Amino acid sequence: MNDCIELESVGKRFGRTQAVEDLSLRIPMGSLCGFLGPNGAGKSTTIRMIMSIIRPDQGRLTVLGGDAINRKDRIGYLPEERGLYRRMRVGEYLGYIGRLKGVDSRTLRPRISEWLERIDLPGSERSRCEELSKGMQQKVQFLAAIIHDPELIILDEPFSGLDPVNAQLLNELISELHAEGRTILFSTHVLHQAERMCDRIVLIDRGTKVLDDGLEEIRRRFDPRTLTAEPAGDREPWRRSVTGIPGVAVVTDDDEGRLRIRLEDRADPDEVMSACLAMGPVRMIERSRTSLDEVFVSLVAGRDDVADRPEEVLADA
């Protein structure tokens, strides 16, 4: 598969702060990639470099097979710091952005009406941007990122500030655009959203990449090798029996009154599960799955204290 975005040893420094350091990554064409990281990790800086809004100090950066500056018309971008011309009319604004992206006015007019209808803002072309509610404005901003029918869509925190209904609508639109074959890269703090939508995750922290893989591979890599079970009969005899099964390392209680059966490294989870079932009736037993939250915390919190970073670094990056 061709790579849509390719970064090789890219670095960016603001004054004394190294916002991005020796970052290399590849986003395959057609993927829906979550770009995760704590505040100040360098996500927005990386995205701005991908968009060629700022230049990297070092490294090589290729977008859609070339320099991003010559491919702006094929990229849609929703920045984290986004706004509108307050006095401009919605149709005029979308038309302006569309024309800047190389779409002619005749094509744009029906497309704007159609999209406004799809985001539940039919007939709002003549409304001034300042007359719209914040949620409506955010939907218009999203439209500005996709009105020119881009091949690559980059969304920086697209869900921030959206109510659940509009977040769901945006979720559906992103999935739809992805299903049409577009490559989508979005940064977010809402990890469960990324987990639900993405097929690939890139996690960066303090300007360096700490994770870059497909979601399934990540789950395999971070498999906790733990079974969660809830015995139907007497709890203690069942626990004692299970502890004696070969391959079981330790059995502990979890917060919800279930038992967590930690497996030894070489144990086969399916064999242990069958052995557990043979020890007595159970209400439920399953292989525990690693959530992205757990991966995030294990990778990021394991490094330094995130909260110790100076505010200016967070704002810059």
Added chain:
Amino acid sequence: MPDRSIARILTVAWREFSHTALTKSFLLGAVVIPVLMLGVVALLPLVLVSQLQPLKGEIAVVDGTGRFKVAIKTLDAELAEETASSDATERMRDMGLPVDAAMGGAAAAAMAGAMEAPEITVVDFPADSDLEELKRKARDGDWIGVVVVPPEQLESREAGAGEDTEVPEVRIFMTTELSPRNGEELRRVVRDAVVRARFDGEKDEYARVKAMLERPGIEVKRLGGKGGEADDSRLMQIIPFGFMMLLWIATLTAGNYLLTSTIEEKSNKVMEVILSAVDPIELLWGKILGLALVSTVIVITYGGLAIAGLFALAMTDLLSLGLVLWCAVFFLIAYFTIAALMTAVGSAVNDLREAQSLIGPVMIVLVIPMLLGMPISENPNGLLATIASMTPPILPFAMVMRLGAATEPVPTWQLIAAAVIGIGSVLALVWAAARIFRVGILMQGKAPNPLELLRWIRQA
């Protein structure tokens, strides 16, 4: 430059132009109001004419000799004859009306045509008449005024005589209803009548002496160094300043729009969206070119009005194609200088208040041409004017003043040198502004000081 890049610059330029110039507030403030003002200035004399009241009525004259009455009668007849034949502007001056170039020949003619010669009749009273009674009657509306002419005033005069003796003054008591202009005219008629009465007493020929005293008309020409001659005009004193003010208003107004639109894009956080579609330099050029069009509209509006004024005054010989073309060159230099400064400042700050502190020093420099207005128009080819017209960033303002003022043309080598220096400084300024713009537009937080701006220029 690739076609897409040009298309993007033009798209930005059109948005900047349409959202600035095609708005009600701009059309009203920069186009409609100046045109209306010109209309008012043109119509004002006609409105004034419609309100003019000719000086007509009876005056009571206390004159023991009776000679004043005769004199004023003759004078009245002469004035009526003059009114029918004399030059309009001259008559206006005679009648105590302000005559200036701004009124225009056509307006002056219309005014003079609408004016009538004074018609004053005299009721004579002996020297011992009861003055208080006459004044009471004037108050009651019997006369428009009472004039007391001491006999000494009508006596013959010899050169040098009468310097030691004090002659009582002619006294006029006029009613409050008489307009100030009519009062002035009455005073003039009384003076003339007294002088005429003196001549009549000596049987001298007043008309001959008056003709002898008539001051000659003078045609003034300025002699050029290359054998040419040019008309002299008092307007030359204000034209240079007018040229400079036109340039100042047009460039500063557009520059201010540029500043506010850049700050608006930053504060609305729409900048990054725009930068996802255009390169910062494309955005910079789009904005500068869009507002250049706005500035051109202002120049055409005000400059057009000024040229129309010169046509109305039949003074188009003050303009030449070469002058207009050179002014256009220096207009562009002035605009790009201001535009580069304003975009750089607009991109570096977060709001107008912060912009003021950075704009302050720039404005102080730009006010210098105003202070140099008088010295340059006094000596447009002097050392001070030459140095000022070669020094950026005041160069274009000083040079248009020289172009407007020079009775002797500005030497071509100086024009070319100033244009080269100006274009060079514009290129340097736009280059520096682009580097500040590239860094500043995405920068939030504390506004930079001038030293930090220099660091941005080096870093970008």
